[in-house]
Structures are given as structure tokens and as C-alpha cells.
Amino acid sequence: MSGVTVEQVKELVMDTLNLHEEYEPDEITGEESLFGDDGLGLDSLDALQLAVAIEEKWAVSIDENIGETVFRSMKTIADYVNANRASA
Amino acid sequence: MTASLPIPHREPFLFLSRLDATDGEEALFSYDMPRQGDSFSIRMFPALLMVEAMAQAAAAFHGVQMQAADADAEEETGVLASVDKVRVSARPRPGDRLTIKVRRKKAFGPMVLLAGEVWVSHRLACSADIFVRRGSPEGART
Numbered sequence: 001m002s003g004v005t006v007e008q009v010k011e012l013v014m015d016t017l018n019l020h021e022e023y024e025p026d027e028i029t030g031e032e033s034l035f036g037d038d039g040l041g042l043d044s045l046d047a048l049q050l051a052v053a054i055e056e057k058w059a060v061s062i063d064e065n066i067g068e069t070v071f072r073s074m075k076t077i078a079d080y081v082n083a084n085r086a087s088a
Numbered sequence: 089m090t091a092s093l094p095i096p097h098r099e100p101f102l103f104l105s106r107l108d109a110t111d112g113e114e115a116l117f118s119y120d121m122p123r124q125g126d127s128f129s130i131r132m133f134p135a136l137l138m139v140e141a142m143a144q145a146a147a148a149f150h151g152v153q154m155q156a157a158d159a160d161a162e163e164e165t166g167v168l169a170s171v172d173k174v175r176v177s178a179r180p181r182p183g184d185r186l187t188i189k190v191r192r193k194k195a196f197g198p199m200v201l202l203a204g205e206v207w208v209s210h211r212l213a214c215s216a217d218i219f220v221r222r223g224s225p226e227g228a229r230t
Contacts, residue, residue: 048199
């Protein structure tokens with residue numbers, strides 16, 4: 001099973017949250033913060049929608065207690081999915 | 089359960105008549121639509137009001153759970169955050185009895201996702217994903 005890439009996470013995030021009108025794909029590197037004014041500015045509703053989308057696409061459940069760590073950036077999401085995918 | 093539901097809505101903008109059953113994961117409500125000629129009767133029940141009924145059911149379910157948990161007033165409140173994936177397949181008519189079902193799908197931080205359904209005579213009339221933010225409206229901007 002090949003690993004999930006940052007590019008795939010970026011595609012999922014943009015599709016799930018309808019970010020295509022706000023950002024060009026090249027504007028997002030995968031390293032920037034997802035939340036807060038210095039990042040993409042996502043909120044708690046976005047986090048829940050992302051958690052559901054990740055569970056549906058890669059069968060990886062994200063515990064809400066570690067959500068802040070996992071959702072730090074698209075790279076941390078990809079790392080978490082790859083670390084937990086086989087055992088999901 | 090016929091006691092008043094833990095939501096502020098009142099007729100003619102209340103689309104739940106009673107809570108029929110609940111457990112930790114889902115709740116079933118009924119709504120007896122007024123018959124034509126009754127006070128507040130409407131010829132058709134627009135799809136938007138079925139969405140409103142599911143939102144009211146989600147709020148009432150949250151309130152019932154918080155009351156059962158003896159939560160404080162702050163935790164008892166909730167705010168409708170979003171509605172998504174609305175599907176409409178039938179329109180109820182005056183005099184119909186609606187069954188409104190809400191099922192908790194996932195909670196994440198302050199947000200809760202519930203699957204809502206409206207049934208009329210064993211036929212699914214409407215479904216949607218309902219997002220509720222737990223807590224007071226003042227804290228709903230994060």
C-alpha cells in the first residue's frame with residue numbers, strides 16, 4: 001500500500017472545504033498552518049469536516065484529543081494517516 | 089415524552105411535537121402537522137422547513153443529553169453551525185405525521201455532526217448532515 005502524499009492531502013482539503021475559489025493549488029505548500037490568521041484560517045467546523053473526510057477516504061479515525069497536533073499542517077495530516085492507516 | 093422540549097422554539101415555528109425515543113447515539117421525534125383549516129396550517133410543508141425540523145431535533149437531542157448529564161447552563165446550549173448534503177425526496181402534506189430522526193455521527197472538539205432524516209409514512213422525505221457547535225453563541229467564532 002503506497003503512502004498518502006502531502007499533495008493528496010492538499011487535494012482532499014481543498015475539495016472538502018471548497019478552497020479552490022480562495023487559493024490556487026500552488027499557493028499552498030503543505031507546510032503552512034491550517035488554523036489561525038497566519039495560516040489558512042480554518043475553524044472548528046472545518047476540522048470536523050476534514051476529520052470525517054479523512055475517515056471516509058483513508059479509513060483513519062482521528063481522536064479529537066490529538067486533533068490540534070494532527071491538523072497542524074497538511075504534512076502532519078499525511079504523516080498521521082500513513083502511521084495509522086495499516087492498523088485502521 | 090410529552091414534556092416541553094429543551095429548545096426555545098414555539099408555535100408556529102416549532103416543528104417537533106414530542107420526543108418518542110432516545111439513547112446516547114440517536115433520537116426519534118414526531119411532528120403532527122396541522123390539518124388544513126387548523127391554526128397555522130400550511131398547504132405544503134416546504135423542504136426548508138424539513139431542514140429546520142432536523143435542526144430543531146438536533147438541538148433538542150443535544151439539550152436532552154445535557155440535561156441527562158446534569159450539565160451546567162453553558163454546556164446545555166448549542167448553535168447550529170452548518171447544514172450540508174440536503175436531499176429531498178417527498179413533500180409532506182397537512183395532517184401528515186412526520187418522524188424526525190437524528191443520529192450522532194462524529195464529535196470533534198466543540199463540533200458535533202449529526203445525520204438527520206425526516207420520514208413520512210415509512211418513506212424517507214428528506215435527509216441532511218447537521219453540524220452543531222456546543223456551547224454559547226459567544227464562543228462560536230472559533
